[in-house]
Amino acid sequence: MSIRIGIFGYGNLGRGVENAIKQNDDMELVAVFTRRDPASLKINTKNALVCHADKLSEFTDKIDVMILCGGSATDLPTQTPEVAKLYNVIDSFDTHARIPEHFENVDKSAKESGKVAIISVGWDPGMFSLNRMYAGAILPNGKDYTFWGKGVSQGHSDAIRRIDGVLDAKQYTIPVESALEAVRSGSNPDLTTRQKHTRECFVVAKEGADKARIENEIKNMPNYFSDYDTTVHFITKEELDKDHAGIPHGGFVIRSGVTGANLENKHIIEYSLKLDSNPEFTASVIVAYARAAVRLSKEGVCGCKTVLDIAPAYLSSKDGAELRKQLL
């Protein structure tokens, strides 16, 4: 029988989840839940329902796992514990510093309801976390490096858009190639924020706006830009829409460590992603973990989990014998 999936929230991530479900023969989308007017939503799956969020509790016998596609700032901290009272759930909560607190809240709720919740699923947190975990366990004597990009940072793009005189903007985070090479050499460099990444901004200014002031405000914005070498390009709205419509991203997790009686042997473990669509890749990771959540639930497991707690084989639709034969 298919894994029956619900999606709560239909933005970029929700649409990505819908597409990812279609790539997995053992899954079907049952319903999309929205806080907007359901009549205003056009989804891409025949036979799937569009329902108002008010109806969320009415599908407990029709949906095996609910995928929460809201934002980490305000949606997920309340939604995930709430929905875990009714369903197995997956979210992509990505405010790193607040994960322990979110975990506790969701764990309490999921243990009470007897459901499985897997939080912070995606690529960072998610696949990058996993790779930091494996590499650190294998090479205890070593150092971790994470680089992001080249890719669009939504938060930084939004910050530019809030500047007076800015009509629209996209910001790319770019890892510094020489820093990457230094890490790959095994020299274990200490790298400052400025040495690891640069920021490139494509900005559409309003007519008559003072571009010099906008550029200055961007480059000196604390937390977002002031610690980086930032380049600002002013372009037209047409150029922005034509050349910067995508949401690519990616990055690198590298661990450099040593082994041997005299620590004489260096080892480099590198994991990297090059993604045309950040939300679609995140959605693809989420959907694989949705499969794991349903399996664990059937085994009687409950409570909150993260990618660190899930055995890899649970992500696949293939059975153990098949996996051993094809992948080991």
Place this chain on the structure above:
Amino acid sequence: MSIRIGIFGYGNLGRGVENAIKQNDDMELVAVFTRRDPASLKINTKNALVCHADKLSEFTDKIDVMILCGGSATDLPTQTPEVAKLYNVIDSFDTHARIPEHFENVDKSAKESGKVAIISVGWDPGMFSLNRMYAGAILPNGKDYTFWGKGVSQGHSDAIRRIDGVLDAKQYTIPVESALEAVRSGSNPDLTTRQKHTRECFVVAKEGADKARIENEIKNMPNYFSDYDTTVHFITKEELDKDHAGIPHGGFVIRSGVTGANLENKHIIEYSLKLDSNPEFTASVIVAYARAAVRLSKEGVCGCKTVLDIAPAYLSSKDGAELRKQLL
């Protein structure tokens, strides 16, 4: 309390395991077992015993997990099922085609004894298998590529040494850079054996040996070399010992896949290793999984497992809350 470890077999891998144990504060080496005369073995761990393999059964209350460091051709197929009758065990069985059969044998034995066995631990099989597993589950619509090297292939070096007139030899497997780049571009090329790897041989010929004949025999050796572009260099024994003493290796696992309503977005997942010492890195992976075996055993689990069956958090000495805080 420490995890008490036994090592069975003290070649390159056994010595690597001994060194890896020293990097993990929660582990101690109790004894090394050998089929040689124990008096002939000098180990690097004070307080650890050296015992003849005959005594293997006498430590069941002193050793939590036995790490089997024999070869896959003749040692492990019999040793792992045998030793799993007495101990939790880890091996690095790497004859890919025979893993399903080995798994069945070990599983039967470990289930009868109530022990945990984790087989085929290392990097391929091992970390590379894991990465094929994760990447395939995340991007079902895609293609896997595995490249090995640059590194020393023991089997190929041995094959050269068996040629008449050869005193010693080392063979390097080298991935073809243009093939790697084609894969990374997302073009999903079909690559022949010859297009993926080249082989470079450093050969010490006996005095008066016919080098042209040796080179010819190497290049035309079926299975080992005839499907590859092979380069042969004749060097002196001194040069071989000075420049080719190490056992480096490494490789790349790349999955290229697509997502989106019209499969319009490409994604590349790449995992790579660059290792100064193949056996020491393999040993480091094994030791992390030894920790997992002991934990699973304490939870009452038994039977044969592979890296695909083990939740990542079991590899670490840190607890769940710490891992979530530091790694997610």
